[in-house]
Amino acid sequence: MNEIILRLIEQGGYWGIFFLMVIENVFPPIPSEVIMGLGGVAVARGTMSFWPLLLVGTVGSTLGNYVWFMIGDKLGYRRLQPLVDRWGRWLTLEWEDVEKATAFFRRHGQWIVFALRFSPFLRTIISLPAGLTHMNRGLFLLFTFVGAAIWNVALILGGKFLAEFLEGSTLVMDIIIFGGLGLAVVGYVYRILTWKPRS
Numbered sequence: 001m002n003e004i005i006l007r008l009i010e011q012g013g014y015w016g017i018f019f020l021m022v023i024e025n026v027f028p029p030i031p032s033e034v035i036m037g038l039g040g041v042a043v044a045r046g047t048m049s050f051w052p053l054l055l056v057g058t059v060g061s062t063l064g065n066y067v068w069f070m071i072g073d074k075l076g077y078r079r080l081q082p083l084v085d086r087w088g089r090w091l092t093l094e095w096e097d098v099e100k101a102t103a104f105f106r107r108h109g110q111w112i113v114f115a116l117r118f119s120p121f122l123r124t125i126i127s128l129p130a131g132l133t134h135m136n137r138g139l140f141l142l143f144t145f146v147g148a149a150i151w152n153v154a155l156i157l158g159g160k161f162l163a164e165f166l167e168g169s170t171l172v173m174d175i176i177i178f179g180g181l182g183l184a185v186v187g188y189v190y191r192i193l194t195w196k197p198r199s
Contacts, residue, residue: 009038010047017053018060025064025124027091032061033120034180036152040159050160054152061148062141065127069140072131080132092191093125102129110135110143117147 009016020035036057042048072080081095088094105112105126113135116126130140162176 006038006041006045009035010042010045014048014052014056018056021057021060022064022067025061026067031120031180031184032057032152033155034184036155037159037162037180040156040161041163043156044160044163050156053156054149057152057156058145058149061152062145065124065144065148066141068124068127069131069135069137072128073134073137074131077132089192089195092188092195094195097125098128098132101125102132105129105133110139113140114143114147117144117151123147123151 012019017035017039020030021032024030024032024035036053039048039053039057043050043053075083080098084091084093084095084098101122106129110130113126113130116122127140127144166176
């Protein structure tokens with residue numbers, strides 16, 4: 001079954017990876033670990049090349065995070081809060097999360113945008129307080145791009161190593177790929193179903 005997913009990734013090519021990485025950073029639940037990991041598998045198979053994959057994945061990730069930055073920068077606190085209150089369930093986000101993330105950003109400084117690119121849970125949400133506090137746009141894009149590039153290198157090489165190590169073990173690959181996708185989807189659905197505003 002993983003062959004079907006890999007073929008879809010390969011047929012979508014670099015533009016498909018770019019699109020998935022933008023979407024992954026704007027809206028859950030597909031994790032970049034799965035997208036770029038499968039890209040690494042495609043590199044091991046010789047159907048994709050490392051450097052173009054790294055470039056499109058990193059640009060896609062940067063653009064997706066920039067969407068959240070712009071939302072915070074253009075809307076501000078007053079106009080953003082009603083949107084979060086209304087649509088927070090689908091983003092698995094509530095206003096208290098935004099306030100905590102903003103306080104965390106102010107406490108640790110702008111460099112945290114770079115540092116949190118390696119966090120599976122906080123790397124996207126930190127873009128929102130960066131926009132709300134009107135962080136320098138060029139610095140935000142630089143920190144995001146460099147941090148995402150380093151993270152994507154690890155994911156691509158990890159996927160490549162895994163594909164080479166498990167060559168011929170299709171059952172194990174199926175378990176890893178569908179296990180990762182399944183956990184992401186189940187976790188997202190669970191958060192939607194159990195989401196309750198603290199207020």
